[in-house]
Amino acid sequence: MTDELVERARAALDAAYVPYSDYRVGAALRTADGTVFTGCNVENANYSNSLHAEEVALAEAVKRGHRSFDALAVASGARDGVTPCGMCRQTLAEFCDDDLPIRCDEGDGRVSEYTLGELLPAAIDTGTLEAAERGGK
Numbered sequence: 001m002t003d004e005l006v007e008r009a010r011a012a013l014d015a016a017y018v019p020y021s022d023y024r025v026g027a028a029l030r031t032a033d034g035t036v037f038t039g040c041n042v043e044n045a046n047y048s049n050s051l052h053a054e055e056v057a058l059a060e061a062v063k064r065g066h067r068s069f070d071a072l073a074v075a076s077g078a079r080d081g082v083t084p085c086g087m088c089r090q091t092l093a094e095f096c097d098d099d100l101p102i103r104c105d106e107g108d109g110r111v112s113e114y115t116l117g118e119l120l121p122a123a124i125d126t127g128t129l130e131a132a133e134r135g136g137k
């Protein structure tokens with residue numbers, strides 16, 4: 001069965017700008033109202049400035065006023081089941097609940113699915129900062 005959101009993530013791969021790693025990543029983030037925002041990685045000669053596909057998709061959605069999301073799909077050109085990196089997991093946790101499904105393209109129609117909470121248990125959130133304020137840390 002074709003997973004529509006995974007297909008949208010795959011379609012976003014084409015726009016990836018990857019002269020340094022040659023590793024394309026596409027992401028498709030679905031909002032609570034069903035709108036899908038996509039992103040691709042955009043690399044930089046200063047490697048650490050590279051934008052990740054998930055960040056680009058999330059920023060595009062937030063820029064348009066969306067803050068509630070119900071699914072994410074991620075694909076790489078290698079069809080290797082790539083998952084969002086640690087930084088992207090934390091970035092997603094700012095807006096998404098632990099039960100956000102994350103579908104990862106494994107190629108040949110295979111998809112592995114995780115929840116954000118599985119990939120990032122004990123994310124830092126506003127509660128973390130409030131606790132620090134209470135504890136005076």
Ligand code: THU
Binds near residue numbers: 088
């Ligand atoms: N990449 C993403 O776009 N998302 C991730 O979460 C994993 C890594 C990109 C960054 C870089 O352009 C390439 O994949 C290799 O790390």
Ligand code: ZN
Binds near residue numbers: 053
């Ligand atoms: Zn990332």
